[in-house]
Amino acid sequence: MSEAFFHTLTCIAGPMVFLSVVWGIYGIGDMETLGRIGKRLLLRYLRVGFLAGCCAMPLFFLLGPGLSQTSGADARLSSIADMVFGIIPSNVVEPFSTGNTLQIIFLAVVVALGLLCLGQRTKVVADIVDQTNALVGFLMGIVGKFVPLLIALVVIDMIWAGKISAVVSIWKVVVVLIAALIVVGATFLLLTSLRRRV
Numbered sequence: 068m069s070e071a072f073f074h075t076l077t078c079i080a081g082p083m084v085f086l087s088v089v090w091g092i093y094g095i096g097d098m099e100t101l102g103r104i105g106k107r108l109l110l111r112y113l114r115v116g117f118l119a120g121c122c123a124m125p126l127f128f129l130l131g132p133g134l135s136q137t138s139g140a141d142a143r144l145s146s147i148a149d150m151v152f153g154i155i156p157s158n159v160v161e162p163f164s165t166g167n168t169l170q171i172i173f174l175a176v177v178v179a180l181g182l183l184c185l186g187q188r189t190k191v192v193a194d195i196v197d198q199t200n201a202l203v204g205f206l207m208g209i210v211g212k213f214v215p216l217l218i219a220l221v222v223i224d225m226i227w228a229g230k231i232s233a234v235v236s237i238w239k240v241v242v243v244l245i246a247a248l249i250v251v252g253a254t255f256l257l258l259t260s261l262r263r264r265v
Contacts (some may be wrong), residue, residue, distance in 0.1 A: 072210075072213065072217055075210060076210055076214075077166050079203060079206055079207050079210060080166075080207070081162070081163045081166060081168075081171055082163065082199075082203050083200075083203045083204060083207050084168060084171050084172065084175070085163075085171050085172075085174065085175045085178075086175075086196055086199055086200035086203055087175075087200060087204075088172055088175035088176065088179065089175045089178050089179045089182070089196050089200075090179075090193075090196055090197055090200045091179075092175075092176065092179035092180070092183065093179050093182045093183060093193055093196070095183075096183075097183065098180075098183055098184065101183065122250070153167075153169075153170075154169045154170060154173050155170070155173060156170040156173070156174065159174065162174060182196075
């Protein structure tokens with residue numbers, strides 16, 4: 068049952084990501100505005116990513132895998148390089164069939180830039196994207212309502228099968244996640260209060 072649910076979720080998630088990115092970029096209006104907003108967002112993303120990496124580094128050394136083996140580090144760097152260079156799919160269908168989010172986003176950006184460049188000539192396509200995006204979002208909302216129930220059933224099934232140790236063993240991850248959420252929430256609250264002078 069859980070596999071069928073996750074297959075349904077994956078089936079809807081890929082098109083939803085694609086359509087949301089396409090409509091989000093197309094909705095900006097023109098290439099000049101996109102370039103101006105894109106630069107600001109990219110710089111902000113790099114700043115936040117750098118700060119998050121600096122904050123996560125102590126946790127990585129505390130909870131992450133060891134870095135003593137050079138071959139293991141080389142393998143991890145190689146896998147990161149493969150992920151970056153593998154962002155361009157071999158065909159249009161493959162990203163959706165394999166669920167490769169990076170390739171789906173890459174395709175969405177390319178399609179959205181094409182729509183922006185062509186302007187009013189693609190108004191019919193843009194309307195189709197908008198309406199399909201609304202439909203997929205509606206379906207994802209329905210499926211998303213069942214996610215908490217499914218997670219509860221999976222945990223109950225693990226406990227029933229005597230695999231409670233597997234649930235208990237992730238307590239470190241849960242604690243770190245809660246701490247990270249508190250830190251991120253407090254940081255954004257502080258930034259908002261400073262900007263709004265509240």
